[in-house]
Amino acid sequence: MADQNKIRNFCIIAHIDHGKSTLADRIIEMTGLLTSREMQSQVLDNMDLERERGITIKAQTVRTVYRADDGEEYIFNLIDTPGHVDFNYEVSRSLAACDGAILVVDAAQGVEAQTLANVYLALDHDLDVMPVINKIDLPSADPDRVAEEIEDVIGIEAQDAPRISAKTGENVHDVLEQIVSHIPAPTGDPDAPLKALIFDSIYDSYKGVIVFCRIKEGSVRPGMPIKMMATGATADVVETGYFGAGQFIPCEELSAGEVGYITASIKNVSDTQVGDTITGRDNPCAEPLPGYKQVTPMVYCGIYPADGAKYPDLRDALEKLQLNDASLQFEAETSAALGFGFRCGFLGLLHLEIIQERLEREYNLDLVTTAPGVVYRVHKTDGTMLEVTNPSNLPDPSEIDYMEEPVVDAEIMVTSEFIGSIMDLCQERRGIYQSMEYIEEKRALLKYVLPLNEIIYDFFDALKSRSRGYASFDYTLKGYERSKLVKLDILINREEVDALSFIVFADSAYARGRKMCERLKEEIPRHLFEIPIQAAVGGKVIARETVKAMRKDVLAKCYGGDITRKRKLLEKQKEGKKRMRQIGNVEIPQKAFMSVLKLDEDK
Amino acid sequence: MEEGSVTNGEPLELYLHIPFCVKKCAYCDFLSAPATDDVIEDYVGVLKQEIMQKAACVSERNVTSIFFGGGTPSLLSSMQIMELMETVRKAFQIDPDAEITMECNPGTVTAGKLLAMKVAGINRLSIGLQSAQDGELRTLGRIHRNADFLSCYELARKAGFQNLNIDLIYGFPGQTAESFSKTLREVCGLLPEHISVYRLIIEEGTPFYDWYHRDAERRDAGEIPKILPTEEEEEKMEQALRKILSQHGYQQYEISNYARQGKACRHNIGYWTGVEYLGLGLGASSMMDACRFQNTSDLSEYMKEDFSPREKIHLTGEMQMEEFMFLGLRMLCGVQKHEFYKRFGRDLMQVYGRQIRKLSAMGLLTETTEDVRLTARGVQLGNVVFAAFLKSGI
Numbered sequence: 001m002a003d004q005n006k007i008r009n010f011c012i013i014a015h016i017d018h019g020k021s022t023l024a025d026r027i028i029e030m031t032g033l034l035t036s037r038e039m040q041s042q043v044l045d046n047m048d049l050e051r052e053r054g055i056t057i058k059a060q061t062v063r064t065v066y067r068a069d070d071g072e073e074y075i076f077n078l079i080d081t082p083g084h085v086d087f088n089y090e091v092s093r094s095l096a097a098c099d100g101a102i103l104v105v106d107a108a109q110g111v112e113a114q115t116l117a118n119v120y121l122a123l124d125h126d127l128d129v130m131p132v133i134n135k136i137d138l139p140s141a142d143p144d145r146v147a148e149e150i151e152d153v154i155g156i157e158a159q160d161a162p163r164i165s166a167k168t169g170e171n172v173h174d175v176l177e178q179i180v181s182h183i184p185a186p187t188g189d190p191d192a193p194l195k196a197l198i199f200d201s202i203y204d205s206y207k208g209v210i211v212f213c214r215i216k217e218g219s220v221r222p223g224m225p226i227k228m229m230a231t232g233a234t235a236d237v238v239e240t241g242y243f244g245a246g247q248f249i250p251c252e253e254l255s256a257g258e259v260g261y262i263t264a265s266i267k268n269v270s271d272t273q274v275g276d277t278i279t280g281r282d283n284p285c286a287e288p289l290p291g292y293k294q295v296t297p298m299v300y301c302g303i304y305p306a307d308g309a310k311y312p313d314l315r316d317a318l319e320k321l322q323l324n325d326a327s328l329q330f331e332a333e334t335s336a337a338l339g340f341g342f343r344c345g346f347l348g349l350l351h352l353e354i355i356q357e358r359l360e361r362e363y364n365l366d367l368v369t370t371a372p373g374v375v376y377r378v379h380k381t382d383g384t385m386l387e388v389t390n391p392s393n394l395p396d397p398s399e400i401d402y403m404e405e406p407v408v409d410a411e412i413m414v415t416s417e418f419i420g421s422i423m424d425l426c427q428e429r430r431g432i433y434q435s436m437e438y439i440e441e442k443r444a445l446l447k448y449v450l451p452l453n454e455i456i457y458d459f460f461d462a463l464k465s466r467s468r469g470y471a472s473f474d475y476t477l478k479g480y481e482r483s484k485l486v487k488l489d490i491l492i493n494r495e496e497v498d499a500l501s502f503i504v505f506a507d508s509a510y511a512r513g514r515k516m517c518e519r520l521k522e523e524i525p526r527h528l529f530e531i532p533i534q535a536a537v538g539g540k541v542i543a544r545e546t547v548k549a550m551r552k553d554v555l556a557k558c559y560g561g562d563i564t565r566k567r568k569l570l571e572k573q574k575e576g577k578k579r580m581r582q583i584g585n586v587e588i589p590q591k592a593f594m595s596v597l598k599l600d601e602d603k
Numbered sequence: 604m605e606e607g608s609v610t611n612g613e614p615l616e617l618y619l620h621i622p623f624c625v626k627k628c629a630y631c632d633f634l635s636a637p638a639t640d641d642v643i644e645d646y647v648g649v650l651k652q653e654i655m656q657k658a659a660c661v662s663e664r665n666v667t668s669i670f671f672g673g674g675t676p677s678l679l680s681s682m683q684i685m686e687l688m689e690t691v692r693k694a695f696q697i698d699p700d701a702e703i704t705m706e707c708n709p710g711t712v713t714a715g716k717l718l719a720m721k722v723a724g725i726n727r728l729s730i731g732l733q734s735a736q737d738g739e740l741r742t743l744g745r746i747h748r749n750a751d752f753l754s755c756y757e758l759a760r761k762a763g764f765q766n767l768n769i770d771l772i773y774g775f776p777g778q779t780a781e782s783f784s785k786t787l788r789e790v791c792g793l794l795p796e797h798i799s800v801y802r803l804i805i806e807e808g809t810p811f812y813d814w815y816h817r818d819a820e821r822r823d824a825g826e827i828p829k830i831l832p833t834e835e836e837e838e839k840m841e842q843a844l845r846k847i848l849s850q851h852g853y854q855q856y857e858i859s860n861y862a863r864q865g866k867a868c869r870h871n872i873g874y875w876t877g878v879e880y881l882g883l884g885l886g887a888s889s890m891m892d893a894c895r896f897q898n899t900s901d902l903s904e905y906m907k908e909d910f911s912p913r914e915k916i917h918l919t920g921e922m923q924m925e926e927f928m929f930l931g932l933r934m935l936c937g938v939q940k941h942e943f944y945k946r947f948g949r950d951l952m953q954v955y956g957r958q959i960r961k962l963s964a965m966g967l968l969t970e971t972t973e974d975v976r977l978t979a980r981g982v983q984l985g986n987v988v989f990a991a992f993l994k995s996g997i
Contacts, residue, residue: 528965528984551834554985556801556859558933560618560874561888563926564895564916570929570990 002075004257005185009077009214011094013122014104015112015472019134023104023166023175024062024080030172031064031076061200061212061259063242068180076179077243077259079199087347088476089295090200092121093275096291097199097214097259100128100183102175103150107133107141107163111153112472113413113445119154129154130182131161132175137168153439186257193285194218194226196254196262196278201269203323207239209266210248213278216289219255220262225281229288233271234281235264269326295327297345298406298477299352299372299456300389302333302499303359304341306366306579306590311340317363318342321355328355333390337499337583338368338593343390349456368581368593371502374453377404377480391501394487397538405483406452408475409434416442418467425466429454430505449478451505488513490520491534491541495584499593506537514543523592526550531586615664616873617691619650620884621676622902625710629744629814630775632806634886634900635674645906647683650884651690653910657881658694661891666695667878668702668870671725677707681719688723702766702869704729709755710747717762727766727868728759729799734772735786742777744810756793766866768797773840775803776814776830780839784847791851796866800844801859857934858985875930877923877946893918920947921994924954929989932968937976951975958991
């Protein structure tokens with residue numbers, strides 16, 4: 001059994017791009033787990049997508065051994081946390097598995113909204129936060145200012161914070177020593193009944209579900225019957241072990257204070273929800289660990305295979321992704337325009353994009369995605385309430401008493417010169433101003449209540465472009481508020497296209513409808529006849545565009561030497577048509593269905 | 604030769620490709636380039652070799668038409684033209700009534716050369732005028748001016764040519780309905796037997812393509828003027844085209860071709876009605892024994908006398924029927940039902956009834972007991988019709 005005093009369980013928290021993964025790499029490298037040659041850049045971000053986007057999607061964990069300057073060997077469990085607001089709950093569970101946190105702050109950029117949000121989360125979990133100032137090799141680095149800022153804004157001591165360059169490795173040794181000296185060793189009675197926190201789980205086709213956990217009390221070993229306290233699922237432990245770099249290393253036992261994994265021939269990740277408490281079936285602990293909640297999707301959209309015959313493939317792919325991602329939800333739905341597909345629920349827009357990209361890349365599927373929306377609450381005149389995720393399911397307006405939409409508490413950190421334009425943006429997005437405080441001379445923290453459906457499309461991009469990249473943003477769900485919402489329908493050649501409908505704030509309906517018609521006019525090719533494109537609310541047309549009839553389409557020349565080439569040209573033209581969706585007499589290209597997503601692109 | 608089996612006296616068309624020109628035009632994507640006299644001389648020598656080699660397998664065939672295309676075949680010297688025709692005559696059995704056409708650039712001929720062509724047996728010239736407006740000729744990158752054309756035309760008549768075609772283009776940058784009408788009237792006034800009028804196609808790899816695609820965004824945004832005539836202007840051009848040509852007694856017999864009575868180009872009609880053809884010269888295509896193939900497009904390979912067939916495609920019965928339709932329907936007289944039956948032993952309506960009915964309902968085809976043909980709107984939207992006959996139906 002490991003000596004608790006020689007264990008350090010910690011995570012690294014940082015704003016995107018402040019160097020979290022690079023520091024993690026250095027720590028792994030310098031504690032000798034891997035030689036630098038074995039290191040693929042950023043070991044922890046092991047999905048292609050994560051590396052490309054520079055963000056962490058799934059929590060990753062590594063155990064490494066550090067021989068400190070005091071001559072002792074310490075076990076470091078580095079628990080990497082997802083780096084995006086969409087995954088806040090996962091972040092909170094990962095934090096709960098730690099005893100301390102390294103806060104990485106960019107020496108040039110300083111404290112950002114997301115940094116704050118994560119620090120608050122860490123402090124909420126009673127973690128000791130150990131600041132590190134990174135990127136001191138940048139010409140614009142100002143570590144003194146940033147140290148002051150950390151003290152002023154966050155209120156933690158930062159004068160002895162290591163000033164490092166994770167990129168070059170400079171002063172990273174100080175970080176390792178401070179982990180030993182500043183981060184507390186775990187506590188917990190190894191002889192008490194088992195109490196372990198699930199902070200992640202993945203599906204492995206050989207081992208079944210692999211549960212990542214932190215043992216808070218007691219111990220667990222192969223053969224022991226266990227129980228998940230929230231889901232009630234039971235299983236017998238098959239294997240316990242530690243996290244090597246990219247591999248699982250079995251061990252005889254995990255006991256209080258340790259971080260490791262359990263396999264127990266569990267087939268479904270939904271039985272091992274993040275945040276749940278594992279205990280012994282025969283000798284359970286009295287109380288589960290606090291903080292568990294069932295994650296609920298915030299953003300929904302329809303996902304359809306471009307080729308209808310690929311529907312079973314799409315279902316298989318979603319099922320496989322769900323094995324690793326309990327927060328992904330989906331159920332079958334049909335659309336008159338798009339055929340058979342799935343209504344899928346996501347934690348946020350980034351989560352949606354990630355799933356979409358993984359389906360396309362890893363499962364080689366061509367997809368049509370409908371406009372993302374949130375969960376609306378429809379209060380009907382008969383007193384019942386309905387939750388609507390698909391605009392097509394909205395009841396007739398005459399049956400609706402009123403509707404509610406989800407709103408979030410948003411915190412935006414921005415330098416003073418951009419406050420005006422960011423406030424304009426929030427105003428345009430129906431934000432309700434709450435407060436503004438200067439956290440230092442030139443930076444302010446703006447607080448707004450914003451409707452979730454106003455931020456799921458492109459709010460983040462708009463924020464970045466209007467602040468030249470300086471604003472940062474974080475939000476938490478606040479609740480539901482009554483709102484004036486309408487369903488905007490799109491009619492193509494006088495036929496309503498269900499997949500293009502969306503729910504929109506009544507006052508924005510005209511502008512969005514007009515934009516949508518303009519966009520569709522560009523996307524829909526000319527036909528032999530004129531095609532009206534109309535936007536309508538409650539049967540009343542509010543905008544219209546027309547795709548003119550095709551005037552001319554004929555090969556001017558076709559002689560002996562041209563025939564093969566011209567034949568191919570005609571075949572290609574025909575092939576292109578096959579990939580379109582037929583709505584009435586009109587052929588609509590797949591990407592027209594996605595055009596609604598890009599409505600604000602050219603702003 | 605593997606395309607072997609010979610059918611006695613069956614008609615065969617010859618196409619001879621001359622891949623040289625004085626200078627590439629701005630819209631041209633044909634296999635053609637400027638070359639030195641020595642290269643041209645060597646090429647003619649190799650072409651003669653090919654003619655002799657390939658003729659051996661088809662010596663019994665009745666050659667009903669010969670077409671010298673390019674490039675600019677009229678770039679050849681009188682001597683080269685005479686030699687080539689002499690070789691062809693020796694190698695093949697040529698129908699006494701054969702149509703023998705040579706494409707001709709007004710900037711490359713003299714009275715003597717035209718006479719040599721006539722003497723060599725060429726009986727039809729296709730003169731590439733493109734526009735009768737000098738400014739437009741410059742835009743197109745042509746080497747000649749309208750005056751060159753007029754003298755060429757006159758000399759051709761003097762040399763005794765009684766079958767002349769004039770090639771025109773419309774829809775190019777800077778052209779207007781007015782300037783096009785002027786060109787049409789001037790050309791019609793000369794009373795050529797045949798006029799071809801092609802709508803400009805902007806082909807990849809041409810100066811026009813680069814011009815068109817460069818700054819496309821700024822043009823769309825209206826920051827700089829659009830290059831091509833507007834749709835409305837083009838519509839006007841087409842109205843003028845129909846009106847002026849019919850006023851002067853020309854009948855449209857194909858998408859881009861107009862002729863006086865009995866003067867339609869037999870060679871091209873051969874392509875559209877499934878007559879077999881043998882292509883000779885660089886990159887030339889052939890259709891023989893239900894196979895289409897082509898010569899190498901690499902001049903150095905060709906000069907090493909590599910005459911082996913490339914990109915050979917065997918046309919299945921179904922493909923032959925499809926092509927019979929999509930090529931036959933280019934002609935305004937359409938596809939004759941009895942011709943289809945004669946050729947394939949199947950009833951046209953049984954094979955393509957579904958497509959024909961659907962296209963008729965769309966107003967693109969008309970069907971009678973005798974034939975199926977394009978409507979006026981079908982002529983505008985021919986690709987919709989042609990594509991419908993390709994595999995997998997509509």
